[in-house]
Every structure is written in C-alpha cells, then in structure tokens.
Amino acid sequence: MTTFFDAWHFDGQSAVRRKVEIQTIGSQFFLLEQERRHGPFHFDELRFLEAKGDSKVYGLSGKDGWRLGIRGHVPTELAPLLPASKTYGGLIDRLGLGKASFVFAGISAAVVAVVLLSPQWLAPLIPSSVEAKLGNALVGDFGGRFCDTPKGKAALAKLTRSLDDHPEDLQVEVANIDMLNAVALPGGKVLLFQGLLSQAKSPDEVAGVLAHEIGHVRERHVMQGLLRQMGLAVVLGGFDGSGGSTLNSLLSTTYTRDSEREADDHSLKALKQANISPVGAADFFNRLASMDGSRDLKDRQARTMASYTSSHPLSDERRKLFENAVVKGSAYKPALTADEWQELKTMCAQDKDVKSGWGFDIE
Template identity: 65%
Template sequence: MSAFFDVAHYDGQSAVKRKVEVLVVGQYFYLAENERRSGPFAFADVEYVTKQGEADVYGLNGRDGWRLTLSGPVPSELTALLPAPRNYGGWVDRLGLGKAAFAFTLTSAVAIAVALFSPQWLAPLIPDSVDDRLGDALVGDFGGRFCHTPAGDAALNKLVASLDDAPQDLRVEVANIDMLNAVALPGGNVILFDGLLKQARSPDEVAGVLAHEIGHVREKHVMQALLRQMGLAVVLGGVDGNKGAVVNNMLAMSYSRSAEAEADAHSMKVLGNANISPIGTASFFDRLSALDGSAGVAKGNAGITGYLSSHPLSASRKDAFEKSIVKGKNYTPALTPSEWTELKTMCAQDRKAKSGLGFDFN
C-alpha cells in the first residue's frame, strides 16, 4: 500500500473541492480525507479527461462529475496504473505529433488526388444504361424549349451524321435560348443554343463547335465532369425533384484543360474526315478569345459570356484550328445555303417552342 498526497477530488455529488490521499491496493485505490475513506475504485474504470495547467484530470466511468486532479511528482507505481494523458486525441497521441502530422498530410494528398483523378477512371465504369437514364431524367424535352421544323431537323441530322460515325447514339437538339452556348449532357445529349446559331457566320463554325461537344461525349468527359462536380450520389442515386437546379448546375459544369484539348483534337479530326474546313471554327474562337476574361461585353454579344464561362478560350485554340487547315484541299461547306438558313431560323419558325433561360421543370 502506498499513499499520494496533494490530490484534488470532486465526488460528483457536490461542488466541494476535497484534498485527499490516494491509497493504492493492487488494481484498486481508496481516497482518504481525514478519517473518511471512499472506495474502492478500480483503475480500469479511470478515464483521462484533460490537462489543466501542469495537472492531469481524470474521471471515473459511470460517475458524472467525479474528478481526480493530480499535480506534482507522481509515484511510478501510480503512473503505471493510470491511463496515459492525451494531448491531441487517441490516435495522434499513439503515433506522436510528428508522425500524425505526416500521416494527415499524406491522407489529405491522397484524398485530393482521388477527387481530381478518380473521375477519369470511374467514368468509363459507369454503365451506358445509367448514363442514358440520367440524361433522360435531366434533359427530357428541356422544358419544351427544343425547336423543330422538318427542314431544320433534316439539316441538323445531316450535320450530325457528317461529324459522327454513330449518330444514332447521340441526341442533338437546338434550344430556343438566346445565349451563345453549346453543352454536352449525359446520355449522349448535345444542345446547341439558338443564340449560337444566330451569331454564327457560317455552318462550318457550328460544325466545329458541335464536333467539339460530341468530342466531350465520346471521350467520356461529360460523366467525368459530372462525377467531379456533383458526386456519385447524383449519378448512381438519381436526381431529386428539383431538376431545374440540377440542369442549371450542369450548364455551368466545366471541363479540365486536358479535356478541352481532347475535345478540340476530336473536332479537328472529324472536320477533316468530313472535308469541312476548320477555318470557320478558328474564326469563331478568334472572336471569342478577344472577349476571354473581359468584364464588359458589348450589348450585341451579351450572351457570349455563357460560352466563355464553361469553355475556357484562348488564342492558342484558334491557332490550333488554323494549323489543321490543309493547304490546297477543296473543302465542302458543312451545309448548303438553304440548309443553313433552315437550321439558323428553326426556332424563329417553330412557334410552339418555349423560350427563356428558366428551367422550371416539374
């Protein structure tokens, strides 16, 4: 039996601070105050609570408010029986602060790497059926904003068929929204905005932009971006009832620089295969790159920032398309003048198509 003096004790039943002696008997101890003694208490039930200055505070399992405050030199036999003090937390104290900090840094780096790069290898693993269902659920008829006329649809179908070997896997639509934009969405959905058609100077410009968006679909960039921005919960768990918010988020979805480069490369390749001159796309990017990052946009180009927000542009992209031009090659226009007119005016002709930027889906 040994005694330890200068111990403060609260019994949990009153706010009285008591000065007691600790009497150790094997795996148990008693607390003695004058002629009063309480216990026995099992060391196995003692829990480390906190540190107050130079003192360590212990509690007792199942006894709320019970506290034992030890300060000063502690006998070795008592130290061996008490739980070890905790400075930062269980696993940090077990590892040590230096090792714990290294482990945390390593774990953080791995987590960041997973967030950045896992979509690239996860996207191809998502079944096409999931991609299609997600696209159907999110896009639908785009709130009745898709434009259709027999001649306009025929021109659009001709353009898509010239740019892709499996056009049946794609659903390309024109939306009656006056914004210079084009987006690729899940399920092979590609949407050209009417503002893009209005401001395009030739069908070759539209062909280059459309091929770029199809490139995002074929390279699985759409699912990668969706996984990166919205997470697996939306992809695998379905979307909630607020489709408008989800679609708006997806319209703002951006791709990485490498994905944009791959989509550009896809566009240049299919334009060459279709014998469509890339000079139109180079001209398109030239006009947009002049506005890249600018705060003020002329009124006539008010919708152009929509494209800039999700498609980072630069003069280098214009240069790349210009370099892909084969000198002396006899290119064919993407559409005939009459087909181009029908496509460009399709939304103006379709009186049934709703207009506007809202996505108030039910």
C-alpha cells in the same frame, strides 16, 4: 503495500472541491478526505481528460462530473497505474506530431487523388442504358424549348452525320435560349443554344463547336463531369424530384482542362474527316478571345496564370490550335449549303410553338 498521494477531487454530486489523498491498494484506490473514505475505484476505469494549470485531470468511466486532479509531477510509483496523458490524441501522441503530420498529409493527398481520378475509371463502367435513362430524366423535352422545323432539323441532322460515324447514338437539339454556348448531356444529348447560332458567322463555326461537344460524349467526359459534380449516388439512385435543381447543377458542370483538350482534338479529327475547314472554328475562338481578353494577354506568365483559372484552355490558344490545323491548298467544302445554314439559324424563329428562355431555375 499501501501508498498515499495528495490530490484534489470532485465527486460529481456537488460543486465542492475536496482535498484528498490517494490510497493505492493493488489495482484499486481510495480517496481519503479527513474522516471519510471514497471508493474503491479501479485504475483501469480512469481516463485522462486534460492538463489544467499544474494539474493533470482524470475522469471516471460512468461517472459524469467525477474528477481527480494530481498537482505537479506525478510520483513514480503512481505513474504506471494512471492512463497516459494525451496532447493531440492517441495516434498523434504515439507517432509524434511531426510524423503524424506527414502521415495525414499523405492520406489527404490520396483521398483527393481518388476524388479527382475516380470519375475517369468509373464513368466507362456506367452502362449506356443507364446514361440514356439519366439523360431522359434530366432533359426530357427541355420544357418545350427545343426548336423544330422540318428543314431546320434536316440541316442539323446533316451536320451531325458529317461529324460522327454513329449519329443514331446522338440526340442533337437547338434550344431556344439566347446564350452563346453549347453543352453535352448524359445519354448522347447535345444542345446548341440559339445564342450560339445567332452569333455564328458560318456553319463551319457551328461544326467546330458541335464536334467538340460530340467529343465530350464519345470520350465519356459527360459522365465523368456528372460523377465529379454530383456523385455516384445520383447516377445509381435517381433523383429526389428536384429536376430543375439537378439540371442546373449539370449545366454548370465543368470539365478538366485535359478533357477540354481531348474534345478539341476530337473536333479537329471530325472536321478533317468531314473535309470541313478548321478556319471557321478558329474564327469563332478568335471572337471569344476578344471577349474574354485572352488575346490581349501578351505576358507568358499572365497567360499561364489565366489558363489555370479556367477549366477551358484559353480561347486564343484554341484559335491557334485550329488555325495550325488548316492544310493549305485543301479543297474544303462548307459544312452546310447557304439555304441549309439559313434554315438552321432561323429554326427557332420559324417554330411558332417553341417556348423561349430557360424554363428551369438555372443561374
């Protein structure tokens, strides 16, 4: 049976829009234009392109620029032979926009969850030997900015031994950088910046900070942060030679608030085991609270909002945490003697060979 339908057509060879009739013969069709007949074409070669004005427009596989437009309502006899119209795409059109939105929202949530949570179970699977090589490749001697004097190193080693049962797994260094900070890096490396030592009022303050960074190492937060920041490819595939850029990214890595709280808990336990008073750490966070303004946040909602904008808990909250850990009447001992503390604080000033500043392109 042959049936004719009105349509318009571009042949892909010229810009002439032709008025044609569609002549269907089984699974094939011809396009009739006055005395000319184009075809045959196969319906299964058609693909829906768009709804344009009052027309539905179809293309033909392998024919660039070929167009067939059918105006108005598609006749009932022709509709089963044509490819289905698409509004958003195959899957969305089959499910409907509402259901598809829920499906894609669920997929998106799952992807986000994997990205956020995978470092927590991937990090323990990274061998310690790989992490150690990674740390050596990243840090090296920090561009000659590690301070080194015999008495200063001895004081630092004593402080580290008092806070950790396996200090041989750690490499704790003082970096000659005037910045109030300390960081934990892959391979058990912990850097105390000279700016921190300069600002600290007592070795007990430094002990609390050092124990916190050791907590990041022991809980494998360093690898979690690295995986989250830079991806598994960097850990397993090495570097492209841009060591300074890689280190820059690593030093800017932030941990989750849960990781920071775990590190604070580790610090409290280490201080307790070493019989070092938490008052020093509380004093340190009290000064930080005055600097970051968290001590002045009286409104509960404002404090909550502020805590969500930082990877760390509020400094004032951390002050309270360490203050509440103080056991009244305990015979705490200082983390270092006065002489040892002086040697540690002035180690960088005494080291005439140490370089100063970052030494890398770190922002």
